[in-house]
Amino acid sequence: MPSIRKPLIPLAPHATNALGLTVRDYEGAMSTLCAGCGHDSITAALVQTFYELDMPPEKIAKLSGIGCSSKTPTYFVSGAHGFNSVHGRMPPIVTGANAANKNNIYIGISGDGDSLSIGTGHFVHAIRKNINMVYIIENNGVYGLTKGQFSPTADVGSTTKRGVPNEVPPIDPVELALSLGASFVARSFSGDKRQLIPILKAAVEHHGFAMIDVISPCIQFNNHQGSTKSYKYIREHEINEIDSVFLRSSSEITAELPADSRVSVTMHDGSILMFRTLPENYDPRDRTAAMNYVHEAKAKGEVPTGLLYIDREIPDIHDLNDTTEEPLINIPFQKLCPGRNALLKFQESFQ
Amino acid sequence: MKPTDISNPDFFHSVVDCQWACPAHTNVPEYIRLIAQGRYDDAYMVNRVSNVFPGILGRTCDRPCEPACRRSRVDGNPVAICRLKRVASDLKGDITERLPKPAQSKNGKRIACVGAGPASLTVANDLLPLGYEVVVFESEAKPGGLMRSNIPSFRLPEEVLDSEIANIVDLGAEMRYSTEVTSLKELVSSGFDAVFIGSGAPRGKDLEIDGRRAGGEDRIHIGINWLQSVAFGHISEIGKRVLVIGVGNTAMDCCRTARRLGGKDVKIMARRPREYFKASPWELEDAEEEGIEIIVNHAPKRFVIEDGRLVGMEFEIVKWNEGATRSEVLDTVVVPCDDVILAIGQENAFTWIERDSGIEFGKWDMPVVDEKTMMSTLPGVFFGGDAAFGPKNIIWAVAHGHEAAISIDNYCQGKQVTERPPTGMNLASQKMGLSEWSYHNDYNPSPRQKMSHVELSKRFADLSLEVELGFSAEQTAREVERCLNCDIEPVFRAPLCIECDACIDICPVQCLTMVEDKDDELDLRRYLTAPADNLDEPLYVSSKLAQTGRIMVKDENICVHCGLCAERCPTAAWNMEKFVLQLSYAGTSNNKGK
Numbered sequence: 006m007p008s009i010r011k012p013l014i015p016l017a018p019h020a021t022n023a024l025g026l027t028v029r030d031y032e033g034a035m036s037t038l039c040a041g042c043g044h045d046s047i048t049a050a051l052v053q054t055f056y057e058l059d060m061p062p063e064k065i066a067k068l069s070g071i072g073c074s075s076k077t078p079t080y081f082v083s084g085a086h087g088f089n090s091v092h093g094r095m096p097p098i099v100t101g102a103n104a105a106n107k108n109n110i111y112i113g114i115s116g117d118g119d120s121l122s123i124g125t126g127h128f129v130h131a132i133r134k135n136i137n138m139v140y141i142i143e144n145n146g147v148y149g150l151t152k153g154q155f156s157p158t159a160d161v162g163s164t165t166k167r168g169v170p171n172e173v174p175p176i177d178p179v180e181l182a183l184s185l186g187a188s189f190v191a192r193s194f195s196g197d198k199r200q201l202i203p204i205l206k207a208a209v210e211h212h213g214f215a216m217i218d219v220i221s222p223c224i225q226f227n228n229h230q231g232s233t234k235s236y237k238y239i240r241e242h243e244i245n246e247i248d249s250v251f252l253r254s255s256s257e258i259t260a261e262l263p264a265d266s267r268v269s270v271t272m273h274d275g276s277i278l279m280f281r282t283l284p285e286n287y288d289p290r291d292r293t294a295a296m297n298y299v300h301e302a303k304a305k306g307e308v309p310t311g312l313l314y315i316d317r318e319i320p321d322i323h324d325l326n327d328t329t330e331e332p333l334i335n336i337p338f339q340k341l342c343p344g345r346n347a348l349l350k351f352q353e354s355f356q
Numbered sequence: 357m358k359p360t361d362i363s364n365p366d367f368f369h370s371v372v373d374c375q376w377a378c379p380a381h382t383n384v385p386e387y388i389r390l391i392a393q394g395r396y397d398d399a400y401m402v403n404r405v406s407n408v409f410p411g412i413l414g415r416t417c418d419r420p421c422e423p424a425c426r427r428s429r430v431d432g433n434p435v436a437i438c439r440l441k442r443v444a445s446d447l448k449g450d451i452t453e454r455l456p457k458p459a460q461s462k463n464g465k466r467i468a469c470v471g472a473g474p475a476s477l478t479v480a481n482d483l484l485p486l487g488y489e490v491v492v493f494e495s496e497a498k499p500g501g502l503m504r505s506n507i508p509s510f511r512l513p514e515e516v517l518d519s520e521i522a523n524i525v526d527l528g529a530e531m532r533y534s535t536e537v538t539s540l541k542e543l544v545s546s547g548f549d550a551v552f553i554g555s556g557a558p559r560g561k562d563l564e565i566d567g568r569r570a571g572g573e574d575r576i577h578i579g580i581n582w583l584q585s586v587a588f589g590h591i592s593e594i595g596k597r598v599l600v601i602g603v604g605n606t607a608m609d610c611c612r613t614a615r616r617l618g619g620k621d622v623k624i625m626a627r628r629p630r631e632y633f634k635a636s637p638w639e640l641e642d643a644e645e646e647g648i649e650i651i652v653n654h655a656p657k658r659f660v661i662e663d664g665r666l667v668g669m670e671f672e673i674v675k676w677n678e679g680a681t682r683s684e685v686l687d688t689v690v691v692p693c694d695d696v697i698l699a700i701g702q703e704n705a706f707t708w709i710e711r712d713s714g715i716e717f718g719k720w721d722m723p724v725v726d727e728k729t730m731m732s733t734l735p736g737v738f739f740g741g742d743a744a745f746g747p748k749n750i751i752w753a754v755a756h757g758h759e760a761a762i763s764i765d766n767y768c769q770g771k772q773v774t775e776r777p778p779t780g781m782n783l784a785s786q787k788m789g790l791s792e793w794s795y796h797n798d799y800n801p802s803p804r805q806k807m808s809h810v811e812l813s814k815r816f817a818d819l820s821l822e823v824e825l826g827f828s829a830e831q832t833a834r835e836v837e838r839c840l841n842c843d844i845e846p847v848f849r850a851p852l853c854i855e856c857d858a859c860i861d862i863c864p865v866q867c868l869t870m871v872e873d874k875d876d877e878l879d880l881r882r883y884l885t886a887p888a889d890n891l892d893e894p895l896y897v898s899s900k901l902a903q904t905g906r907i908m909v910k911d912e913n914i915c916v917h918c919g920l921c922a923e924r925c926p927t928a929a930w931n932m933e934k935f936v937l938q939l940s941y942a943g944t945s946n947n948k949g950k
Contacts, residue, residue: 011862
């Protein structure tokens with residue numbers, strides 16, 4: 006842990022966003038993770054994302070389970086709501102919070118163990134219900150907090166720090182999410198904020214479940230020669246063919262509109278997600294194509310990154326249940342729970 | 357981009373802004389840390405090595421270090437470097453044992469120094485311990501030169517002056533007071549191996565306008581001569597209404613001295629607007645605090661003399677164009693007064709140097725002096741201080757003295773004067789443990805501490821009552837923590853970097869960037885995380901990184917040396933290392949630093 010808090014230096018003139026906040030206003034407590042942990046870079050990307058999106062801190066809710074990854078909500082946007090749940094149980098807590106107040110931006114932060122071991126069941130059902138949230142898996146292939154055992158995302162043949170190879174096949178969160186019909190599936194790398202930040206922005210604006218598998222090397226237990234989740238391995242095997250930009254305001258859109266953009270998707274708030282480069286014959290709105298692409302790349306030992314699949318049409322949990330326009334939290338209790346007489350009357354209608 | 361060569365002492369030296377700006381390259385951050393630890397003797401000695409007169413300079417220095425200070429780019433106000441120097445001097449104990457020692461044996465070489473000001477005394481300080489015999493000729497009865505005659509004692513107490521000069525004289529200098537040198541030729545031929553001329557710029561400029569020679573001469577004074585007469589006790593009073601002509605620090609000293617000798621209504625009369633004043637802002641402030649009125653846009657026209665007595669001075673009221681290059685006269689006005697003090701500049705006076713002595717004189721009738729060796733065109737004759745390149749200030753005189761001493765030593769030992777001993781450097785890790793450093797790395801948000809002054813009502817009673825009280829213990833404790841430890845450098849070792857971004861994410865001033873290599877610096881600057889407006893501070897550029905071939909770039913502009921980059925670095929590619937500039941002085945071995 007650092008010896009001091011990150012000092013607040015009064016730099017003038019300090020850049021501010023539309024809310025008059027500086028990027029420092031989106032920071033949280035000092036990280037107590039290991040020096041060089043990929044999770045801290047993801048935190049920094051989130052800080053930058055919310056700053057650039059002019060997001061009011063009080064509109065953000067950060068939720069997590071257990072693990073190194075699940076400590077990170079503490080390290081960004083101290084002015085946001087937060088909930089640190091039981092191991093693997095972040096998705097149901099978000100579901101509940103989202104049911105009560107659909108106007109918040111829900112950021113769920115999980116890890117490969119939290120989401121794909123103990124919490125797989127909840128993860129899967131959150132995708133099915135298309136909960137409107139950003140779901141980040143800080144994926145390092147290892148149980149760092151318990152000193153380096155293989156996690157469910159460890160590749161066959163990759164080794165522990167001591168050299169023992171893994172023989173159990175992994176769960177690939179991207180393939181899992183695609184096969185379950187998730188509405189927004191991306192993979193990125195903590196060491197590449199130029200890719201990660203636009204994806205995060207699109208995920209925040211996406212209406213539905215946005216899953217981002219962020220490979221985030223564990224500096225302590227999984228950054229060695231036998232690892233397939235080290236900084237070096239990812240840099241050597243990452244394929245970065247899908248390059249997307251997220252354009253928010255109309256001025257940004259006219260300024261940056263590239264003539265050769267292949268596909269653009271208008272998000273529900275009017276902002277535009279544009280793909281500048283894509284692999285040959287690839288359409289990020291075609292689920293089968295995305296699944297094939299991921300399968301083929303994997304067979305070649307490559308790690309495809311980018312915003313791999315997006316579907317704007319899938320209804321989220323509120324659409325499916327036809328909930329009120331007004332978030333439930335804003336509806337007076339009397340109206341939400343009209344009492345025994347109203348219930349009896351309602352039951353009578355079934356007789 | 358070419359990777360930065362950090363083995364060249366100039367690179368890290370140039371980012372220790374205060375040390376780089378100081379003509380004598382005083383190791384400022386080091387002595388400030390020593391003060392913070394209460395090690396005043398050590399702090400004083402770190403100063404003395406470079407600037408010889410810490411007590412004097414801690415009160416009077418022109419402070420080229422302070423405008424350069426990085427802290428002013430962070431919160432608008434530099435560290436009060438100068439007044440901290442005074443703290444070290446005021447609170448030090450007995451340092452006698454640590455001063456240079458007189459030479460055990462003489463080397464048989466005799467050096468003459470003309471003038472006993474800071475330049476000559478520095479030469480003596482450097483050469484006496486090496487065995488040189490140094491003879492100092494001084495026209496006045498006491499040593500110090502302009503430090504004594506031109507700086508009033510309410511700014512620089514006589515005891516401080518006397519004790520720091522004594523430390524040098526006691527090394528065995530032969531002082532010949534009240535001895536004016538009248539002929540260079542004679543001096544050169546009287547058995548000296550080398551001559552150093554540190555005679556200052558002793559002639560104050562006169563103002564030859566109407567009425568100057570019409571009977572009021574006894575009430576029209578030349579500033580530096582008048583201050584000198586006050587310093588030596590020849591003048592002890594002045595009229596009630598005093599006009600001071602001039603806008604430099606000497607003018608401020610004249611005003612404030614006049615206030616103490618009976619002047620009630622003292623005015624600075626300036627031709628040009630205030631932004632063109634030469635006085636340091638703090639000296640101007642101090643003068644105004646003492647009730648000195650500053651009147652701008654008044655150009656002297658004539659002295660008004662009635663019945664052979666000065667009764668006032670006539671001025672043209674002028675209006676300047678933008679940039680104050682041209683003026684037009686709007687009106688004239690007579691300002692009544694009892695005395696006028698002229699402080700409009702100083703010049704050199706080398707009436708005693710024969711023009712056929714072999715010394716070439718150039719522009720402004722100034723001797724031609726080599727800026728590095730301080731030698732004139734006559735081998736064996738050296739210049740320094742105001743005598744060399746016109747009026748500057750004490751710290752420059754000291755810097756000249758050190759350089760001249762090296763040259764004189766070379767010259768007397770049969771070496772080329774151009775052969776300069778090398779400047780060395782040392783970089784030493786400051787890591788004391790996990791997230792633990794040898795220095796206080798946290799940023800302290802304290803504002804610059806304000807110097808307390810003696811109450812206005814008490815000030816004018818005693819000419820020698822020092823106005824500035826010095827920093828209290830609490831003020832010192834706060835001010836030392838404002839120093840950003842610019843000599844403790846984040847040093848980057850590219851082969852160790854795994855490009856995890858940790859340093860970039862943690863940097864509180866966003867001064868780090870990893871970016872694709874670019875061809876030139878201006879282009880590269882466009883890609884920095886937070887491009888600086890200040891292009892004077894260099895970029896620290898690494899060689900190509902192993903994984904992506906990008907380069908690590910550190911903008912040196914506002915790094916606060918908090919060390920978080922090094923604490924967050926998992927591979928110790930960043931480390932905090934103390935940069936020590938190893939300056940050479942006369943007698944330093946030429947093998948050092950190689």
